[in-house]
Amino acid sequence: MLKKFLAALAFLSLAACASTGEKVQEAETLPPPSLEKIADNVWIHKSYDYVSGWGLVLSQGLVVKTEGGVALVDTAWTDEETEALLSLINAELGESPDIAIVTHAHADKMGGMKALQDNGIGGRAHPFTNEDAPARGLRKTMFSILDGKTREMLLGLEGEEGVTVFYPGAGHTRDNIVVYYAPAKVLFGGCLIRPGASKNLGNTADGDVDHWAQAVRNVAEAFPDAEIVIPSHGPMGGRELLDHTIELAEEAAAAQ
Numbered sequence: 001m002l003k004k005f006l007a008a009l010a011f012l013s014l015a016a017c018a019s020t021g022e023k024v025q026e027a028e029t030l031p032p033p034s035l036e037k038i039a040d041n042v043w044i045h046k047s048y049d050y051v052s053g054w055g056l057v058l059s060q061g062l063v064v065k066t067e068g069g070v071a072l073v074d075t076a077w078t079d080e081e082t083e084a085l086l087s088l089i090n091a092e093l094g095e096s097p098d099i100a101i102v103t104h105a106h107a108d109k110m111g112g113m114k115a116l117q118d119n120g121i122g123g124r125a126h127p128f129t130n131e132d133a134p135a136r137g138l139r140k141t142m143f144s145i146l147d148g149k150t151r152e153m154l155l156g157l158e159g160e161e162g163v164t165v166f167y168p169g170a171g172h173t174r175d176n177i178v179v180y181y182a183p184a185k186v187l188f189g190g191c192l193i194r195p196g197a198s199k200n201l202g203n204t205a206d207g208d209v210d211h212w213a214q215a216v217r218n219v220a221e222a223f224p225d226a227e228i229v230i231p232s233h234g235p236m237g238g239r240e241l242l243d244h245t246i247e248l249a250e251e252a253a254a255a256q
Contacts, residue, residue: 030056033076033085035092039184041065043092044230045085047076049108059108060232062188063089064163064181069098071163072121073179073188074232075112082112086119097121101165102141103190104176105132106206108232113139126167128175132206166222168192170208171215171249172201180223187226192216194245195234201245201252202233209256212249216242 033047043063051057061074070093076082090096102110102125110133116123122142125133130140145165164180172191179188192215194201201212208215220242230236 030081033081033088035063035085035088037092038228038230038236039186042181042184042186043089044236045072045074045076045088047081047085047108049077057108058233060230061109062179062181062186062230063093063097064186065093065095066162066181068162070095071179072097072100072116074103074109074190075100075116077108077111079112079115079118082115083119085112086115099124100141101125101145101163101177101179102129103179103188103232104173105129105136105138106173106191107136107138109190110138110141113141117142126175126177128173132173132175166219168215168218168222169211171212172203173206174208176215178219178223180226182225185225185227186230187219187223187228188230189219189232189241189245191232192219192245193229193231193241194248195231196237196241196244198234198244198248201248204252209249209252213246213253216245216249 031048033045036044036046038044041064045061045063047059048056059077061072064071076085086096096119100116100121100123102123113123124143124145125141127144130144133140164182165177166180167177176190176192178190178192201207201209227238228236229238229241231241
């Protein structure tokens with residue numbers, strides 16, 4: 001019940017990805033990171049932070065175990081939380097991540113890069129992510145992906161059991177990417193995709209509102225078989241989350 005209450009609280013006060021500068025410290029103890037298994041070899045990881053103007057915010061990422069190894073999608077908010085998350089993954093899966101994928105340059109997605117690198121996980125991100133990270137007080141990943149491409153099977157995880165990364169163009173940020181795991185038909189949309197109960201696009205400070213709807217259409221077209229869609233800041237759903245986000249983005253673009 002406590003976990004459900006905290007998740008609901010975070011959902012009501014969610015911010016669609018906060019930059020490091022927007023984070024604030026609170027005296028209250030944060031809920032610890034957690035893992036939720038949602039399909040064979042697929043888990044959602046959850047962590048929390050207090051964000052100015054938003055309160056307690058839930059951020060979600062993905063863990064996928066493939067024949068080629070374990071992929072971690074996004075860090076927790078901080079190095080400390082990411083260390084705890086890595087311990088959880090090791091305990092649950094019996095092994096640590098082989099690679100980490102960062103979906104864009106905000107603290108809730110890559111605030112734990114030092115912890116990854118201290119554990120020998122260099123991380124991969126879109127080149128734009130590594131360009132934008134330092135200005136936001138964030139550590140860059142060791143490697144870039146998607147150089148000159150829109151789609152790439154990640155090193156060490158190729159084949160039918162692999163994880164696919166897709167860059168749909170700017171939306172929530174100019175660098176936002178999504179991750180798809182075909183065997184479970186799971187699409188991690190990150191902060192590009194909005195939860196079903198959201199009434200707006202959330203944080204658009206670094207976004208491209210005019211292109212946001214098209215970016216989501218590109219995702220929908222790239223992964224027509226996706227059945228489970230996971231946003232960063234709310235409950236997972238189906239393909240209706242893609243349609244919902246497109247509608248919100250079109251409304252926001254028209255209101256500018």
